[in-house]
Amino acid sequence: DVKVTQSSRYLVKRTGEKVFLECVQDMDHENMFWYRQDPGLGLRLIYFSYDVKMKEKGDIPEGYSVSREKKERFSLILESASTNQTSMYLCASSSYSTGLNTEAFFGQGTRLTVV
Amino acid sequence: GDSVTQMEGPVTLSEEAFLTINCTYTATGYPSLFWYVQYPGEGLQLLLKATKADDKGSNKGFEATYRKETTSFHLEKGSVQVSDSAVYFCALSGDSSYKLIFGSGTRLLVRP
Numbered sequence: 250d251v252k253v254t255q256s257s258r259y260l261v262k263r264t265g266e267k268v269f270l271e272c273v274q275d276m277d278h279e280n281m282f283w284y285r286q287d288p289g290l291g292l293r294l295i296y297f298s299y300d301v302k303m304k305e306k307g308d309i310p311e312g313y314s315v316s317r318e319k320k321e322r323f324s325l326i327l328e329s330a331s332t333n334q335t336s337m338y339l340c341a342s343s344s345y346s347t348g349l350n351t352e353a354f355f356g357q358g359t360r361l362t363v364v
Numbered sequence: 365g366d367s368v369t370q371m372e373g374p375v376t377l378s379e380e381a382f383l384t385i386n387c388t389y390t391a392t393g394y395p396s397l398f399w400y401v402q403y404p405g406e407g408l409q410l411l412l413k414a415t416k417a418d419d420k421g422s423n424k425g426f427e428a429t430y431r432k433e434t435t436s437f438h439l440e441k442g443s444v445q446v447s448d449s450a451v452y453f454c455a456l457s458g459d460s461s462y463k464l465i466f467g468s469g470t471r472l473l474v475r476p
Contacts, residue, residue, distance in 0.1 A: 282464075291467055291469050341464075355408040358407045
């Protein structure tokens with residue numbers, strides 16, 4: 250069974266803290282993604298990575314950074330957490346086939362609350 | 365840029381009713397189209413997909429047909445169950461892009 254695992258289901262952090270969200274996939278996928286999900290806004294892409302040490306900004310990268318040192322692991326970093334980063338964070342991975350995009354597989358999500 | 369528009373929710377139906385959730389898209393080239401489902405407290409799961417015009421994706425009684433002429437990918441089910449209550453997301457992946465672009469999601473509530 251394919252798996253994308255996020256390190257925490259729920260997190261509560263204080264304003265100004267540095268926060269790490271970890272994601273691991275066991276499918277040897279090239280692509281990994283971080284989305285945030287907010288009511289009425291759907292899923293918005295924060296960052297994605299198409300290879301180890303490679304990353305590209307998504308639609309809402311401000312206030313976030315990422316790290317991909319190993320193929321299976323993709324970390325999202327909130328450098329200084331703020332209350333407007335309270336949200337559900339979803340990690341996903343997919344393989345890349347030339348000319349045909351495959352579906353993404355999602356983790357269970359991390360609900361982050363910044364107080 | 366590429367985008368997906370889906371109908372506003374929530375959609376409330378009685379058990380065994382017919383379901384349609386509308387989805388239209390804007391994209392260049394020939395994107396792949398997807399429907400994902402999110403059950404309460406969980407991440408997203410792929411429900412079905414279609415990769416070229418006139419393809420029909422189907423799974424668990426749900427169906428959607430890739431209509432290039434109307435740029436649509438509407439989700440249908442003939443008889444919904446209480447267990448179908450969830451949020452449904454339409455998404456596309458461009459033919460030269462790594463990433464998925466999602467609609468805003470439609471919440472479905474099925475009453476017994």
